Amino acid sequence: MPPAPLIAYADVAKTFDGGRVVAVDDVSLGVAEGEFLAIVGGSGSGKTTLLRLTNRLIEADRGTIKVEGEDIGNLDPIGLRRRIGYVFQSGGLFPHIDVAGNIGITPKLLGTPADEIAARVDELLDLVRLDRKDYRDRLPHELSGGQRQRVGVARALAAKPRIVLMDEPFGALDPLTRDALGDDYRALHQKLGLTTVMITHDMTEAILLADRVAVMRGGRLLAEGTPAELSRSGDAYVGELLRTPRRQAERLSALLPRDGAA
Numbered sequence: 001m002p003p004a005p006l007i008a009y010a011d012v013a014k015t016f017d018g019g020r021v022v023a024v025d026d027v028s029l030g031v032a033e034g035e036f037l038a039i040v041g042g043s044g045s046g047k048t049t050l051l052r053l054t055n056r057l058i059e060a061d062r063g064t065i066k067v068e069g070e071d072i073g074n075l076d077p078i079g080l081r082r083r084i085g086y087v088f089q090s091g092g093l094f095p096h097i098d099v100a101g102n103i104g105i106t107p108k109l110l111g112t113p114a115d116e117i118a119a120r121v122d123e124l125l126d127l128v129r130l131d132r133k134d135y136r137d138r139l140p141h142e143l144s145g146g147q148r149q150r151v152g153v154a155r156a157l158a159a160k161p162r163i164v165l166m167d168e169p170f171g172a173l174d175p176l177t178r179d180a181l182g183d184d185y186r187a188l189h190q191k192l193g194l195t196t197v198m199i200t201h202d203m204t205e206a207i208l209l210a211d212r213v214a215v216m217r218g219g220r221l222l223a224e225g226t227p228a229e230l231s232r233s234g235d236a237y238v239g240e241l242l243r244t245p246r247r248q249a250e251r252l253s254a255l256l257p258r259d260g261a262a
């Protein structure tokens with residue numbers, strides 16, 4: 001028997017506005033330990049709602065979600081949130097707290113001694129490749145968008161979670177920064193043995209970074225699997241989402257000589 005998934009959604013549903021808006025519609029999905037899953041879908045397809053249900057930032061109407069084998073309905077929401085790293089779209093840093101304070105916020109709430117927090121902050125700055133001396137005392141507005149996201153990742157990892165949830169973490173960045181940060185995060189995911197669920201609008205990014213991709217539309221899970229499995233999906237919308245990366249890959253390989261400068 002395959003091991004139980006680290007995150008398991010079973011028939012999960014969530015509506016808003018007294019049932020008028022169906023945000024998540026009977027989603028069942030498992031995320032295995034060590035897996036990197038991307039959730040892809042258009043605006044309003046229910047991606048963020050599904051992510052926020054996972055750490056009880058919002059509560060499901062129906063269905064169950066298990067994290068590390070435990071029904072999250074039976075867990076203290078605050079304790080659950082401290083066990084799961086969360087990276088927000090725009091970093092979500094506290095604007096009046098410096099980088100070290102932002103990164104160390106969860107260990108501080110957990111009562112970790114100050115010297116241990118300081119050491120952990122330095123270790124995390126190394127991990128996300130920001131120079132300790134240069135960055136630990138800066139305020140968020142003194143950072144570029146990419147640097148803010150690096151701090152956001154460091155903060156999400158501060159309490160040594162096994163699971164990291166990421167809501168469009170690289171969406172607002174220029175393509176080069178986005179690529180570098182995506183690669184760096186993928187390496188961290190591997191090195192730390194994390195289980196990651198990342199939301200993205202961008203199928204190319206999903207295919208390049210994730211092991212498996214789940215496609216959502218209108219609150220429903222349309223298809224999920226490895227990129228190869230997805231490409232065999234008979235669903236027309238999934239086919240449409242895959243056409244752009246396919247066409248780009250074909251055009252790029254025709255246009256870019258292999259022996260170029262880079």
Ligand SMILES: Nc1ncnc2c1ncn2[C@@H]1O[C@H](COP(=O)(O)OP(=O)(O)OP(=O)(O)O)[C@@H](O)[C@H]1O
Nearest residue numbers: 016017021022023042043044045046047048049050
């Ligand atoms: N707190 C809320 N109150 C009312 N409706 C909401 C709330 N949160 C989400 N919705 C609605 O639920 C649906 C799904 O929203 P959700 O944010 O999960 O989509 P999404 O796929 O993450 O979209 P985006 O890519 O634009 O962030 C949308 O129709 C949205 O308007």
